[in-house]
Amino acid sequence: MANYMDIIASCKDKPGGIIEAYHAIQKEYNYIPQEALKEAARAFKVSEAQAFGVATFYSYLSVEKRGKYIIRMCESAPCHVAGADEVLKTLEAHLGIKVGETTSDGKFTLELTECVGQCQATPVVTINSEPIFGVKPEMVPEILAKFK
């Protein structure tokens, strides 16, 4: 696992690159640990409060620990009319968690998302940003099995 110090150092010459740094940190940690956020504030010469304000503004960034695989169910209108609610219920049932929670084994976190721009085959689920198209409730076990 790359050290967050190194990750931040690699971005710090980019003006305004704190969001890039956050992306890179999340790639390693799946969230932004407190120490990493503090270091990012130092490196980009912003206050910690501002660094925190930025991290909490964007829905892809999280300051709370998340699972290894982040499942995001799109609930925007095109997915909504294509049955996103049913897929979500199935996901919750199979994972045994509600939206916003992480499975006890730390494997999956379930989140909602707005449109991910893959509306050619709705509804869409992404797992660690990889889109899965035209998801039907009955496909859920098979999809999850791939990430076990």
Add this chain to the structure above:
Amino acid sequence: MAQEYRVLLEYADKINPEKASDYIKVGGYKGLEKARSMNPKDLIEEVKKSGLRGRGGAGFNAGMKWSFVPQYPETKYVVCNLDEGEPGTYKDRIICQKNAQALLEGMAICGYAIGSKQGYIYCRGEYPFVVELLKNAIGNAKESGALGEFDIEVRMGAGAYVCGEETALIESIEGHRGEPRFKPPFPGVEGLWRMPTVVNNVETFACLPYILTNGAEWFAGIGAKSYPGTKVLTLTGDIENATYFEVPTDYLLRDVIYELGGGVKGGKKLKAVQVGGTSGAFIPPQNLDTPIDFDSMSAIGAALGSGAVFVMDETRDIVDIVNRIAKFFEHESCGQCTPCREGTFRCKEIMEKINNGRGSLQDIENLKLLARVMMKASLCGLGQAAPIPITSTLTHFEYEYLRKLV
């Protein structure tokens, strides 16, 4: 029968978008070459003459926008908006995946016109693979020398619809919360890092090489007079062919659905179509014979916007969909200004109440009042447009609301 007219997507899947050489083989980078042979002033005139208008929300004349950029200071930026967050929209992704080099060439043309050597592409966080593609495409173009001195950096958004607003986008590139700035000053004068900045979206930039190569008159002659060129549309919802198309801008909405789209899915009747993404108006079937261009859509109280076409069949519950849309805006409001921060939240609450059968006529009145003030008094386009799905459905589909009231 109306047909697709492919300009930006002519060589889709026939060339490798990452490779400048592929693109050059089909005539790429000729536009930039021509641009560079011109005086920047003349170049801006040429773009103005083409009638090219922004393919985002505001439909502003691109050449005009560029002409506002002052000669000094020397540091200026060209920023490409690839934060297409309007639900049901993915046309900028398609343009990148099929013809990324045209985008790069377009940005370089703009850079030459305004005297900027640095471009940024702000790509939404949902498209990490597009970021990779673009980085490779830029690397390849730089290597080939096609871009000359013009540099482009890709920055990735992180899940904020509001960053599609150009000043919020600029804030985000600067590493801040994506909160829109008040205007003036406009980005053309004071944009990225307070330097003059042109922000256009992918589709707008991608038109430029073709305008330069084929001439402004050629472009001005395509589609609707006041909004010439082509438009890439994405069809979603209850439609047979849920895919993308590139059409001239005088194309009729009816043809989009019934010709290219193959009609409503399962042969059902159409109830409504929402154009331009989630902030667009709901259009009833009686208005289908409207061309898709900016001004024609405005005339029926709608907007072409991003070119998303969301089709709803006769079985759909309009109030439920609008409720869902209200939730979208509540989630995406940046929270800066009072009408939007509180208004989107209360709109969602009231829509939920109505959708759950607990609403009253007073709730509908409150909704209308709220919508009016949000549209007039919000700081940016998000808050101003957020109530449109509500107001347009209250106009055309009021009975759907009334039948859900207590």
Add this chain to the structure above:
Amino acid sequence: MTNSINELENDSKCIFLIGTNTTENHPVIGYKIRQNVLKNGAKLIVADPRRIELAELADVYLPFQPGTDVALFNGMMNVIINEGLADREFIENRTEGYEAMAEVVAKYTPEVVAEICGVDAEDIRKAARLYAESEAAAVCYAMGLTQHSTGTDNVKSCCNLALLTGNLGKPGAGVNPLRGQNNVQGACDMGALPVVFTAYQAVTNDEARAKFEKAWGVELSGSNGLTLTKAINKAHEGEIKGMIVIGENPMVSDPDLHHVEEALDRLDFLLVQDIFLTETAKKADIVLPGVSFAEKDGTFTNTERRVQRVRKAISNIGDARQDWEIICDLSTRLGYPMSYNSPEEIFEEIRTLTPSYAGMTYARLEGKGLPWPCPTEDHPGTPILHKEKFNRGLGLFHAIEYIEPAELPDDEYPIILSTGRSLYHYHTGTMTRKATGLHEFMPENVIQIHTALAQAKGIVDGEVVRVSTRRGSIDLKAEVIDGIREDVIFTYFHFAEAAANQLTNSDVLDPVAGIPEYKVSAARIEKI
């Protein structure tokens, strides 16, 4: 201050802080410096053994060894002269004594100074360049510069630096002592000093004395009096028999408290006038209750020489009386009648005897106040001193050699103890420790110690440790931090029950100013 406070926010292009933890001890001035750096990009140089808050924003931070100030200044001047950054025109037209100074400074190359101060030679160069190349560079200092056995030398060196670069008499520049107490400037201006009457008119000057004798209608002594620290020593020796103490607390504020206590015990008579029964008041034979600033009218003079109004908000508490009335009454009973109707009437007398205050009236002070000198009623006051010329005409360079602090670390006391103030308390804590919020937030003293030193000693954060010097020992909670030199420990002097001044040195004073060396005591820290 030669210049005014708001110039530090708006006009200074470079600010050099030495021996001032501005954000803690002059917070509002600290805000202004920070804003100038953050908003206008002013350059900032910080020299302090502790990595104070403003060091985080500094372009150059010099964590130099306490007491090596003269060496540091000389080193910077060495760079400025050698790199041709001196302001030749200013030196030519407005100063004298340059050659002698330059000769001394020539020895202090950055490398030599780096060795003395324990900082990087390159940083000294960088600091010198930043300061000298700025259009307007201000030096600000506080007790970190002055509370040394070489305090006067330190200040003179500081002036040398400003003279060398022409940083006097213009906006944003200047030599700016940040004074620690609300009216320390005023107390000095008013002649509450053993050698001068108001406005620094020397008691040894016959003309001045004659003026005051005439005004006061009594013959006056023409020999210099004793400074506070000397008076304590003389009391200890039995030569001073009686003392009047008004609103001071030497039992906490003075060096070597054991010595102070013995001195006060030996007095025949001690009169204390205060608002609380301070540690000093407890020693008194008679205590007279005065009033706080909230209960009085008058004027304070701030660090930028601005005379401002103090306005009475509430009545005297209990049977307490206005301090000026107490003094008048006592004087009258001593056979020298004093009678005034109001502080304003006193001020009217002051301005007849005090040239720099002559143009001020209460009516003119309403609102913004006036910075002295303000010699006439139509004079607008003087925010910037030395614009056209210096008081003595030409600015005088002093050739100053570096002298080591009096008490250096040795095997027995291997580290340096330095003392100062916290943001949350004020001086001897008489007021702040009775302010509920401040007391709750910072109820007790701590000793700051570097992580490495703590580790070497096996001391953990929060542990109570013993700090000793040749004067004594106190037990303090350790605050283990990174932002301090490894060879320095720091504590606050607000806390009577864990009084830093039990540890400080009263033997060595600056020979001119009589200031104690609070910033350098050889000390030892150990686990209990």
Add this chain to the structure above:
Amino acid sequence: MDIKLTIDGKEVVVPQGTMLIDACRQAGADIPTFCFDPDLKLAGSCRMCVVQPKGWRNLVASCVTPAQNGMVIETESPDVIEARKVVLELMLARHKLTCHTCEKDGECNLQDYCYRYGVTESRFVGKVHSLFKDDSNPFIERDYDKCVMCTRCVRACDEITGARAINVMDRGHHAKIATSFDGELADSPCVFCGQCIMVCPVGALSSKIAAGKGKPAQNEKVLTTCTYCGTGCTLELNVKNDKVVGVTSNRDPEWSPVNRGALCVKGRFGWDFINSPERLTTPLIKENGEFREASWDEALNLAAQKIKGIKEGYGPDSLAMFSSARITNEENYLAQKLMRAAIGSNNVDHCARL
């Protein structure tokens, strides 16, 4: 260059670059604001100051819109009033309405504007998320259930004090003011200067030290100079029933030349020693090692007698006086005069060196 515009039917001339809010105020219009603060960067976000430029589709926030030549502005058109009322109702819908016990009662913008526009209740009351921050610090109360998200506190923290302790966290309706990781102020770079309280237009931020002692709006305010360090900040002592019950500050540079309203923790929160029960209220004379209360006459006569005795016995230079860097100029003057003229020695000093 000057430009001309019409505001509520009145023609006004202002320099180019003037914001509409200033032009409107010049025309005598009373423009309500929450986020606007002349000492801070513009936000343009509360939308309370909206006005109607003739011929424009939308209302504009007058605080961030430059006046243009020939503009015709209505500051209280029906649309403007409707928008302001809705803005107020939206704020009210999430506002903890405890005006009766609120420190800001009487000088609260929300209260004043609701009164002005007759907003008695909100039509948009719904779900309320409690945002009250239970912060254990002894100085600053953070009741974000009253917050209107004007962000003046954030800007004051950044632009006046420079502590940069707080910012906005999260977004949309859930956005709120927070330190990093939404912790307590004591764990942040906060220096408890209370500039955030000074700029807060409502009761979200208030002084814990002054709480319950007197509402600032009802207190008499006496402008004076701070008693702590040598900066010389101007502050306002709040007085009620002849008692100091709080400190506020005046931001007008004509009255607060050095600090322009900014204070530090000691100035703003360190005033209640004035009311300490430990204050000395009567002269004390020590007898057999114990103090006893005495009358002024007795104490002063005894003091004079002792001083005279020493002077007569050992000469004036056997006496010394420590005057004070905390008392006034007038008192210092008299003190040294007493020492020099009444006693006859120059042995007078004070703690300038300590």
